[in-house]
Amino acid sequence: MFGGFDIVIIVLAILVLLLIFAGIKTVPQGNNYTVERFGRYTRTLTPGLNLIVPFVDRIGARLNMMEQVLDVPTQEVITRDNAIVAVDGVAFYQVLNAAQAAYQVAGLQNAILNLTMTNIRTVMGSMDLDELLSNRDAINERLLRVVDQAAHPWGIKVTRVEIKDINPPANLVDSMARQMMAERNKRAQILEAEGLKQAQVLEAEGRKEAAFRDAEARERSAEAEARATQVVSEAIAQGDVQAINYFVAQRYTEAMAKIGTSPNSKIVLMPFEASSLIGSLGGIGSIAKELFGDNTSDGPTPRRGNPSRPPRVVIPPQQD
Template structure:
């Protein structure tokens, strides 16, 4: 780079020195000044300073030769010219609002923003004419195509999916232009007032439906819980009654066994000729019968078709039996 600049200065000095000699006239002040200005003009025309974030294309006789990157660059004056100055920074393109008809025949208005970056200055300068207009038209076309294939509910609930589809489609289309689409965002989706009112009614109906479903589920769960509680209580009651029946049967069995043993003892005593045993047995049954009559009848007066001497005889028989048992 420095060598090229020094070469331009050397050419300018040579022009200043050799020009008067060539024409055969002495060097005058005016000619010297003109020669110096010509040399400076050549230097200025051949030195280019590219700002950071830009790239310039260089054309020689109308044909692209190379690209100047940020910094100091040299070209051949009057032969090389700057073709296109391109910004390599990420830029934002505002897509105007577009009318779109959804797949369920709803008219909406959509607008978006596109973020793009030039990666290849030569391709962006010579592969497409009016780059921003081309990206804008491509964005409009893809916006209508993608949104037109969706229903209204899908548009409103799947913006990220729509943005991804737009990004993929536009990035593939602009790749030959040396442009990278970094992001596409749907900024707004607006609908006619009647569609908005219908959506509000639909939303209200949906919320009422969800409330009714929730209430029905709550009632069902409560009924299931009550039924399970009643089932558990019935099982516990049945188990309790079964246990009580087992206990009662066991008590009755023991009582019957005891009564059988007593009857067997009395029977042996009768078989041995002991009359007091018979009196004991009859007296015991007699007393039990009186107890049942007294318990069943609540009146204070009880009529008994019995002889009082029977009880006395039975008691006497029991006493004699006990005395006989206690004698050695």
């Protein structure tokens, strides 16, 4: 049988064990607990085994210190150009100071959610619809900067704010599609006009180059003609009459050859004197004798045919 003293010892041992178990607090990894003494915050318990004063200290708030995801519901936003779009998003945040997150704001997630939705309307409402659809990264960056700065006193860090969907009305989407098609047609027409312009420029450059080459050829031909005329003139000045006869006969025969090779059947009346033509032919004969004659030591080369027979020149009779 236990005596009274033994019973007291047993009761005291049980109380001590209860006090020890009541003062031992185990905090899971990724969490922080706040400790309140008589309702006042005293300290924060970190992950692991911690001791508190039983019946004096108590656990105030249990906070998750890991990065958390907050879904932002869909809301309508009116842009600067009065377009109504439906927008939703997602926010990522992490508690850095458990005491501030527990005692600086009531309803932490609700506060972050409302703060994010309000700034989404503010940021996106100050932009045009085209900017919303093409500058989503800039919108996310502005939202992150504004929301993180506003939530900093709460002891949290907003790590990311992302806009998931931007849904314009159906009629506005159709208008945008037509606008895009018109813009593409416009660019196609501009490219076609630019190609036509470039082709015309190249063709004009080609004509310019061809005209330049033709002018250069005519210039060189004129220079050669002038040189030939100068040579003939110098020969005439030196008293060589055969040169002028050769020059005139050459021009005469070239003109006659052009008339003879004309594809048109025509009758050409050419008033000229027979004596002039005979003189020209005689000049040609004299020049040919001087150039191709055999005034060598072996004696003259006999002419083909009848050497004693002069060339016949038939002059048509002239009517009075």
